[in-house]
Amino acid sequence: MCPAYATCTNTLDSYYCTCKRGFLSSNGLTQFRGQGVTCEDIDECSQSSPPCGPNSVCRNLLGRYKCSCFPGFFSPTGNDWVMGNPGRFSCTDINECLSSGVCPEHAECINSLGSYSCSCRVGFISHNSICEDVDECADPRICPEHATCHNSPGSYSCVCNLGFESSSGNVNIQGPGETCEDVDECDKNSALCGLSSICINILGKYNCSCLPGFFSPAVWTPEKPDDFRCIGNAPRHAEHFRWVSNHPET
Template identity: 60%
Template structure:
Protein backbone atom coordinates (compact mmCIF):
# COMPACT_ATOMS: atom_id res chain seq x y z
CA UNK A 1 0.00 0.00 0.00
CA UNK A 2 2.82 2.35 0.84
CA UNK A 3 4.46 1.76 -2.56
CA UNK A 4 1.19 2.51 -4.32
CA UNK A 5 0.89 5.83 -2.45
CA UNK A 6 4.42 6.78 -3.48
CA UNK A 7 3.67 5.95 -7.11
CA UNK A 8 0.54 8.11 -7.06
CA UNK A 9 2.44 10.92 -5.43
CA UNK A 10 5.24 10.62 -8.02
CA UNK A 11 2.69 10.75 -10.82
CA UNK A 12 1.08 13.87 -9.41
CA UNK A 13 4.45 15.56 -9.00
CA UNK A 14 5.22 14.77 -12.62
CA UNK A 15 2.00 16.50 -13.67
CA UNK A 16 2.73 19.50 -11.48
CA UNK A 17 6.24 19.84 -12.86
CA UNK A 18 4.97 19.92 -16.42
CA UNK A 19 2.51 22.69 -15.49
CA UNK A 20 5.00 24.72 -13.52
CA UNK A 21 7.84 24.44 -16.01
CA UNK A 22 5.71 24.92 -19.14
CA UNK A 23 7.44 27.10 -21.70
CA UNK A 24 4.19 28.16 -23.36
CA UNK A 25 3.21 31.77 -22.75
CA UNK A 26 0.13 33.72 -23.71
CA UNK A 27 0.26 37.32 -24.82
CA UNK A 28 -2.83 39.39 -24.06
CA UNK A 29 -3.97 41.83 -26.73
CA UNK A 30 -4.91 45.28 -25.44
CA UNK A 31 -8.25 45.84 -27.18
CA UNK A 32 -8.35 49.40 -25.81
CA UNK A 33 -5.54 50.44 -28.15
CA UNK A 34 -8.25 50.50 -30.82
CA UNK A 35 -10.01 53.76 -29.91
CA UNK A 36 -13.18 52.69 -31.74
CA UNK A 37 -14.07 49.70 -29.51
CA UNK A 38 -15.96 51.97 -27.11
CA UNK A 39 -18.39 54.74 -28.10
CA UNK A 40 -17.80 58.47 -27.67
CA UNK A 41 -17.83 59.64 -24.02
CA UNK A 42 -16.77 56.18 -22.79
CA UNK A 43 -13.65 54.86 -21.10
CA UNK A 44 -12.16 51.55 -22.22
CA UNK A 45 -10.75 49.17 -19.60
CA UNK A 46 -8.55 46.31 -20.78
CA UNK A 47 -8.91 42.94 -19.04
CA UNK A 48 -7.23 39.59 -19.58
CA UNK A 49 -8.35 38.45 -23.04
CA UNK A 50 -11.14 41.05 -23.19
CA UNK A 51 -12.22 44.63 -22.36
CA UNK A 52 -15.24 46.62 -21.20
CA UNK A 53 -16.52 50.16 -21.63
CA UNK A 54 -17.95 52.53 -19.01
CA UNK A 55 -19.57 55.88 -19.74
CA UNK A 56 -17.88 59.00 -18.40
CA UNK A 57 -19.50 61.02 -15.63
CA UNK A 58 -22.59 62.84 -16.92
CA UNK A 59 -23.47 60.10 -19.43
CA UNK A 60 -25.55 56.89 -19.31
CA UNK A 61 -25.10 53.81 -21.52
CA UNK A 62 -27.91 53.14 -24.00
CA UNK A 63 -28.28 49.56 -22.69
CA UNK A 64 -28.48 50.60 -19.01
CA UNK A 65 -25.46 48.52 -17.92
CA UNK A 66 -22.55 50.06 -16.04
CA UNK A 67 -19.99 47.93 -17.89
CA UNK A 68 -20.68 47.00 -21.50
CA UNK A 69 -19.18 46.22 -24.88
CA UNK A 70 -20.45 45.58 -28.35
CA UNK A 71 -21.53 47.43 -31.45
CA UNK A 72 -24.32 49.97 -31.56
CA UNK A 73 -24.11 51.11 -27.95
CA UNK A 74 -23.81 54.78 -27.08
CA UNK A 75 -23.22 56.97 -24.05
CA UNK A 76 -26.09 59.44 -23.83
CA UNK A 77 -25.90 62.79 -22.07
CA UNK A 78 -27.79 63.14 -18.77
CA UNK A 79 -29.90 66.31 -18.73
CA UNK A 80 -29.22 67.33 -15.13
CA UNK A 81 -31.33 70.47 -15.61
CA UNK A 82 -34.54 68.44 -16.03
CA UNK A 83 -34.05 66.46 -12.82
CA UNK A 84 -35.96 67.04 -9.60
CA UNK A 85 -34.75 68.61 -7.36
CA UNK A 86 -33.20 71.14 -9.71
CA UNK A 87 -29.44 70.81 -10.06
CA UNK A 88 -28.74 74.53 -9.59
CA UNK A 89 -31.33 75.22 -6.90
CA UNK A 90 -33.90 77.98 -6.52
CA UNK A 91 -33.53 81.44 -8.09
CA UNK A 92 -31.17 80.13 -10.76
CA UNK A 93 -30.95 79.18 -14.41
CA UNK A 94 -29.59 75.75 -15.37
CA UNK A 95 -28.07 75.09 -18.80
CA UNK A 96 -27.35 71.52 -19.84
CA UNK A 97 -23.96 70.86 -21.49
CA UNK A 98 -22.48 67.55 -22.71
CA UNK A 99 -21.59 65.60 -19.55
CA UNK A 100 -22.16 68.53 -17.21
CA UNK A 101 -24.29 71.60 -16.58
CA UNK A 102 -23.88 75.32 -15.95
CA UNK A 103 -25.63 77.42 -13.27
CA UNK A 104 -26.27 81.17 -13.18
CA UNK A 105 -28.36 83.26 -10.81
CA UNK A 106 -31.49 85.10 -11.86
CA UNK A 107 -31.27 88.92 -11.82
CA UNK A 108 -31.35 90.25 -8.25
CA UNK A 109 -29.54 87.17 -6.89
CA UNK A 110 -25.86 86.26 -6.60
CA UNK A 111 -23.75 83.25 -5.74
CA UNK A 112 -20.54 83.12 -3.68
CA UNK A 113 -19.19 80.71 -6.32
CA UNK A 114 -19.98 83.21 -9.12
CA UNK A 115 -22.19 82.93 -12.16
CA UNK A 116 -21.43 80.41 -14.90
CA UNK A 117 -20.55 77.78 -12.28
CA UNK A 118 -20.16 74.33 -13.85
CA UNK A 119 -20.62 70.95 -12.25
CA UNK A 120 -16.92 70.17 -12.69
CA UNK A 121 -15.98 72.94 -10.22
CA UNK A 122 -15.68 72.34 -6.50
CA UNK A 123 -18.39 73.41 -4.11
CA UNK A 124 -22.14 73.71 -4.32
CA UNK A 125 -23.98 76.37 -6.28
CA UNK A 126 -26.66 78.47 -4.59
CA UNK A 127 -28.19 81.88 -5.19
CA UNK A 128 -28.87 84.41 -2.45
CA UNK A 129 -30.87 87.59 -2.66
CA UNK A 130 -28.89 90.76 -3.37
CA UNK A 131 -29.86 93.51 -0.93
CA UNK A 132 -30.06 96.40 -3.36
CA UNK A 133 -31.03 98.70 -0.46
CA UNK A 134 -27.52 98.30 0.96
CA UNK A 135 -26.41 100.74 -1.75
CA UNK A 136 -27.03 104.21 -0.23
CA UNK A 137 -27.98 105.89 -3.52
CA UNK A 138 -30.28 103.23 -4.99
CA UNK A 139 -33.31 105.45 -4.23
CA UNK A 140 -33.40 109.23 -4.46
CA UNK A 141 -33.53 111.50 -1.43
CA UNK A 142 -36.94 111.52 0.30
CA UNK A 143 -37.66 107.89 -0.70
CA UNK A 144 -37.28 104.70 1.31
CA UNK A 145 -35.85 101.52 -0.18
CA UNK A 146 -37.67 98.21 0.40
CA UNK A 147 -35.72 95.06 -0.49
CA UNK A 148 -37.67 92.13 -1.95
CA UNK A 149 -36.39 88.72 -3.08
CA UNK A 150 -34.66 89.39 -6.39
CA UNK A 151 -35.71 93.04 -6.50
CA UNK A 152 -36.43 96.23 -4.58
CA UNK A 153 -38.73 99.24 -4.70
CA UNK A 154 -38.42 102.88 -3.74
CA UNK A 155 -41.39 104.33 -1.89
CA UNK A 156 -41.89 108.07 -1.61
CA UNK A 157 -41.73 109.42 1.93
CA UNK A 158 -44.77 111.27 3.35
CA UNK A 159 -45.33 114.53 1.50
CA UNK A 160 -43.37 113.58 -1.65
CA UNK A 161 -44.29 112.15 -5.04
CA UNK A 162 -42.22 110.86 -7.94
CA UNK A 163 -41.96 112.72 -11.24
CA UNK A 164 -44.03 109.94 -12.83
CA UNK A 165 -46.72 110.25 -10.19
CA UNK A 166 -46.10 106.77 -8.76
CA UNK A 167 -45.72 106.35 -5.03
CA UNK A 168 -43.58 103.22 -5.59
CA UNK A 169 -40.94 102.87 -8.31
CA UNK A 170 -37.67 101.18 -9.13
CA UNK A 171 -34.57 102.28 -10.94
CA UNK A 172 -32.83 105.52 -11.77
CA UNK A 173 -34.43 108.45 -13.50
CA UNK A 174 -37.14 109.25 -10.99
CA UNK A 175 -37.01 112.56 -9.21
CA UNK A 176 -39.11 113.51 -6.22
CA UNK A 177 -40.97 116.72 -5.59
CA UNK A 178 -42.80 117.87 -2.53
CA UNK A 179 -46.55 117.81 -2.62
CA UNK A 180 -47.93 121.11 -1.55
Protein backbone atom coordinates in the same frame (compact mmCIF):
# COMPACT_ATOMS: atom_id res chain seq x y z
CA MET B 1 -13.67 50.36 -30.48
CA CYS B 2 -15.69 52.51 -28.00
CA PRO B 3 -18.22 55.23 -28.96
CA ALA B 4 -17.78 58.97 -28.43
CA TYR B 5 -17.79 60.19 -24.80
CA ALA B 6 -16.70 56.73 -23.58
CA THR B 7 -13.51 55.38 -22.00
CA CYS B 8 -12.00 52.06 -23.10
CA THR B 9 -10.62 49.72 -20.43
CA ASN B 10 -8.40 46.80 -21.47
CA THR B 11 -8.77 43.41 -19.73
CA LEU B 12 -6.70 40.20 -19.88
CA ASP B 13 -8.52 38.73 -22.83
CA SER B 14 -10.91 41.52 -23.89
CA TYR B 15 -12.01 45.10 -23.13
CA TYR B 16 -15.06 47.09 -22.05
CA CYS B 17 -16.36 50.63 -22.57
CA THR B 18 -17.60 53.02 -19.86
CA CYS B 19 -19.46 56.26 -20.58
CA LYS B 20 -17.82 59.34 -19.15
CA ARG B 21 -19.35 61.30 -16.32
CA GLY B 22 -22.45 63.13 -17.51
CA PHE B 23 -23.30 60.47 -20.11
CA LEU B 24 -25.34 57.23 -20.03
CA SER B 25 -25.08 54.24 -22.36
CA SER B 26 -27.93 53.66 -24.76
CA ASN B 27 -28.38 50.09 -23.47
CA GLY B 28 -28.40 51.20 -19.80
CA LEU B 29 -25.30 49.19 -18.88
CA THR B 30 -22.39 50.73 -17.04
CA GLN B 31 -19.86 48.51 -18.86
CA PHE B 32 -20.50 47.46 -22.45
CA ARG B 33 -18.81 46.53 -25.73
CA GLY B 34 -19.80 45.92 -29.29
CA GLN B 35 -21.36 47.88 -32.06
CA GLY B 36 -24.45 50.08 -31.85
CA VAL B 37 -24.10 51.26 -28.28
CA THR B 38 -23.73 55.04 -27.80
CA CYS B 39 -23.12 57.40 -24.87
CA GLU B 40 -25.92 59.92 -24.56
CA ASP B 41 -25.89 63.16 -22.59
CA ILE B 42 -27.69 63.10 -19.23
CA ASP B 43 -30.02 66.08 -18.75
CA GLU B 44 -29.44 66.62 -15.04
CA CYS B 45 -31.73 69.65 -15.02
CA SER B 46 -34.79 67.51 -15.90
CA GLN B 47 -34.35 65.16 -12.97
CA SER B 48 -36.98 65.02 -10.22
CA SER B 49 -34.50 66.55 -7.77
CA PRO B 50 -32.80 69.43 -9.59
CA PRO B 51 -29.10 69.69 -8.75
CA CYS B 52 -29.21 73.47 -8.22
CA GLY B 53 -30.41 75.10 -5.02
CA PRO B 54 -33.25 77.61 -4.43
CA ASN B 55 -33.32 80.93 -6.32
CA SER B 56 -31.22 79.51 -9.16
CA VAL B 57 -31.67 78.12 -12.66
CA CYS B 58 -30.16 74.91 -14.08
CA ARG B 59 -28.79 74.86 -17.65
CA ASN B 60 -27.90 71.55 -19.23
CA LEU B 61 -24.62 71.34 -21.13
CA LEU B 62 -22.99 68.49 -23.03
CA GLY B 63 -21.86 66.04 -20.35
CA ARG B 64 -22.47 68.44 -17.52
CA TYR B 65 -24.77 71.20 -16.23
CA LYS B 66 -24.50 74.75 -14.97
CA CYS B 67 -26.21 76.56 -12.06
CA SER B 68 -26.80 80.32 -12.20
CA CYS B 69 -28.42 82.62 -9.65
CA PHE B 70 -31.63 84.40 -10.53
CA PRO B 71 -31.36 88.19 -11.05
CA GLY B 72 -31.26 89.88 -7.65
CA PHE B 73 -29.32 86.98 -6.07
CA PHE B 74 -25.65 86.06 -5.80
CA SER B 75 -23.58 83.08 -4.70
CA PRO B 76 -20.62 83.45 -2.32
CA THR B 77 -18.78 80.90 -4.52
CA GLY B 78 -19.56 82.76 -7.74
CA ASN B 79 -22.79 83.32 -9.60
CA ASP B 80 -22.11 80.52 -12.11
CA TRP B 81 -21.35 77.02 -10.83
CA VAL B 82 -20.42 74.03 -12.93
CA MET B 83 -20.25 70.38 -11.93
CA GLY B 84 -16.97 69.50 -10.32
CA ASN B 85 -16.70 72.49 -7.97
CA PRO B 86 -16.97 71.41 -4.35
CA GLY B 87 -19.71 72.55 -2.01
CA ARG B 88 -23.43 73.16 -2.40
CA PHE B 89 -24.39 76.01 -4.70
CA SER B 90 -26.52 78.55 -2.80
CA CYS B 91 -27.96 81.87 -3.93
CA THR B 92 -28.41 84.71 -1.46
CA ASP B 93 -30.57 87.80 -1.91
CA ILE B 94 -28.74 90.96 -2.98
CA ASN B 95 -29.68 93.92 -0.78
CA GLU B 96 -29.64 96.60 -3.48
CA CYS B 97 -30.53 99.23 -0.88
CA LEU B 98 -27.01 99.03 0.56
CA SER B 99 -25.69 100.65 -2.62
CA SER B 100 -25.84 104.42 -3.01
CA GLY B 101 -27.80 106.00 -5.83
CA VAL B 102 -30.22 103.09 -6.25
CA CYS B 103 -33.24 105.32 -5.65
CA PRO B 104 -33.71 108.98 -6.64
CA GLU B 105 -33.32 111.86 -4.19
CA HIS B 106 -36.07 112.14 -1.55
CA ALA B 107 -36.93 108.42 -1.90
CA GLU B 108 -36.57 105.43 0.40
CA CYS B 109 -35.26 102.07 -0.83
CA ILE B 110 -37.25 98.98 0.17
CA ASN B 111 -35.45 95.67 -0.29
CA SER B 112 -37.38 92.52 -1.20
CA LEU B 113 -36.43 88.95 -2.06
CA GLY B 114 -34.58 89.16 -5.36
CA SER B 115 -35.57 92.76 -6.01
CA TYR B 116 -36.21 96.19 -4.48
CA SER B 117 -38.52 99.17 -4.84
CA CYS B 118 -38.30 102.94 -4.30
CA SER B 119 -40.93 104.94 -2.46
CA CYS B 120 -41.04 108.73 -2.32
CA ARG B 121 -40.89 110.14 1.20
CA VAL B 122 -43.85 111.95 2.74
CA GLY B 123 -44.24 115.35 1.11
CA PHE B 124 -42.97 114.15 -2.29
CA ILE B 125 -44.67 112.46 -5.25
CA SER B 126 -43.24 110.28 -8.00
CA HIS B 127 -43.10 111.82 -11.46
CA ASN B 128 -40.93 110.66 -14.38
CA SER B 129 -38.83 108.44 -12.07
CA ILE B 130 -38.00 111.31 -9.71
CA CYS B 131 -39.57 112.48 -6.44
CA GLU B 132 -41.00 115.98 -6.77
CA ASP B 133 -42.05 118.19 -3.89
CA VAL B 134 -45.76 118.31 -3.15
CA ASP B 135 -46.98 121.91 -2.90
CA GLU B 136 -49.37 121.49 0.00
CA CYS B 137 -50.14 125.21 -0.14
CA ALA B 138 -51.95 124.65 -3.44
CA ASP B 139 -54.82 123.36 -1.29
CA PRO B 140 -56.62 126.45 0.08
CA ARG B 141 -57.97 124.37 2.97
CA ILE B 142 -54.58 123.23 4.25
CA CYS B 143 -54.26 126.11 6.74
CA PRO B 144 -56.85 127.49 9.16
CA GLU B 145 -58.60 130.80 8.60
CA HIS B 146 -56.45 133.92 9.10
CA ALA B 147 -53.22 132.01 8.34
CA THR B 148 -50.69 132.02 5.47
CA CYS B 149 -49.24 128.79 4.08
CA HIS B 150 -45.49 128.50 3.48
CA ASN B 151 -44.34 125.56 1.34
CA SER B 152 -40.96 123.91 1.97
CA PRO B 153 -39.24 120.84 0.46
CA GLY B 154 -41.23 117.84 1.66
CA SER B 155 -43.35 119.83 4.07
CA TYR B 156 -45.19 123.07 4.79
CA SER B 157 -46.13 125.33 7.68
CA CYS B 158 -48.98 127.67 8.49
CA VAL B 159 -48.27 131.03 10.11
CA CYS B 160 -51.05 133.10 11.64
CA ASN B 161 -51.45 136.50 10.02
CA LEU B 162 -50.48 139.68 11.85
CA GLY B 163 -53.03 140.36 14.56
CA PHE B 164 -53.70 136.66 15.18
CA GLU B 165 -51.99 133.94 17.18
CA SER B 166 -52.25 130.16 17.10
CA SER B 167 -54.35 128.30 19.63
CA SER B 168 -51.27 126.24 20.59
CA GLY B 169 -48.99 129.25 20.92
CA ASN B 170 -46.61 127.96 18.24
CA VAL B 171 -45.48 130.20 15.39
CA ASN B 172 -45.41 127.43 12.79
CA ILE B 173 -48.48 125.20 12.86
CA GLN B 174 -49.94 122.39 10.78
CA GLY B 175 -52.47 119.65 11.16
CA PRO B 176 -56.09 119.49 12.32
CA GLY B 177 -57.29 121.29 15.41
CA GLU B 178 -55.07 124.36 15.07
CA THR B 179 -56.79 127.73 14.77
CA CYS B 180 -55.69 131.34 14.48
CA GLU B 181 -57.38 133.49 17.11
CA ASP B 182 -57.63 137.27 17.21
CA VAL B 183 -55.07 139.03 19.39
CA ASP B 184 -56.69 141.60 21.72
CA GLU B 185 -53.91 144.18 21.60
CA CYS B 186 -55.89 146.55 23.80
CA ASP B 187 -56.17 143.99 26.58
CA LYS B 188 -52.47 143.16 26.44
CA ASN B 189 -51.34 146.80 26.66
CA SER B 190 -53.67 149.33 28.29
CA ALA B 191 -51.33 152.21 27.34
CA LEU B 192 -51.14 151.17 23.70
CA CYS B 193 -52.75 154.34 22.35
CA GLY B 194 -51.42 156.82 24.90
CA LEU B 195 -53.11 159.23 27.33
CA SER B 196 -56.61 160.61 26.81
CA SER B 197 -57.33 157.97 24.18
CA ILE B 198 -59.25 154.75 23.82
CA CYS B 199 -58.11 151.51 22.22
CA ILE B 200 -60.73 149.61 20.22
CA ASN B 201 -59.95 145.99 19.34
CA ILE B 202 -61.29 144.63 16.08
CA LEU B 203 -60.64 141.39 14.18
CA GLY B 204 -56.95 141.18 13.41
CA LYS B 205 -56.19 144.78 14.33
CA TYR B 206 -57.08 147.70 16.59
CA ASN B 207 -57.98 151.39 16.42
CA CYS B 208 -56.87 154.36 18.50
CA SER B 209 -59.32 157.21 19.12
CA CYS B 210 -59.14 160.34 21.22
CA LEU B 211 -61.60 160.72 24.06
CA PRO B 212 -64.30 163.39 23.73
CA GLY B 213 -62.78 166.88 24.23
CA PHE B 214 -59.39 165.76 22.90
CA PHE B 215 -57.86 165.63 19.45
CA SER B 216 -54.62 164.60 17.82
CA PRO B 217 -52.84 166.86 15.34
CA ALA B 218 -51.45 163.76 13.59
CA VAL B 219 -53.19 160.63 12.48
CA TRP B 220 -51.90 157.53 14.25
CA THR B 221 -49.96 155.05 12.14
CA PRO B 222 -48.00 151.92 13.12
CA GLU B 223 -44.87 153.44 11.62
CA LYS B 224 -45.07 156.63 13.74
CA PRO B 225 -47.08 155.83 16.86
CA ASP B 226 -45.46 158.64 18.87
CA ASP B 227 -46.94 161.28 16.53
CA PHE B 228 -50.43 160.37 17.74
CA ARG B 229 -51.09 162.41 20.90
CA CYS B 230 -54.46 163.37 22.24
CA ILE B 231 -54.50 166.94 23.60
CA GLY B 232 -57.30 168.97 25.17
CA ASN B 233 -59.40 171.92 23.91
CA ALA B 234 -60.33 170.31 20.59
CA PRO B 235 -61.21 172.99 18.02
CA ARG B 236 -64.84 173.10 17.02
CA HIS B 237 -64.03 172.13 13.46
CA ALA B 238 -61.95 169.16 14.62
CA GLU B 239 -63.40 165.70 14.88
CA HIS B 240 -63.66 164.30 18.35
CA PHE B 241 -62.21 160.97 17.25
CA ARG B 242 -59.12 160.28 15.22
CA TRP B 243 -58.16 156.68 14.54
CA VAL B 244 -56.39 154.53 12.07
CA SER B 245 -55.96 150.79 11.75
CA ASN B 246 -52.61 149.27 12.47
CA HIS B 247 -53.14 147.40 9.20
CA PRO B 248 -53.90 149.03 5.87
CA GLU B 249 -57.33 148.19 4.53
CA THR B 250 -57.28 145.99 1.43
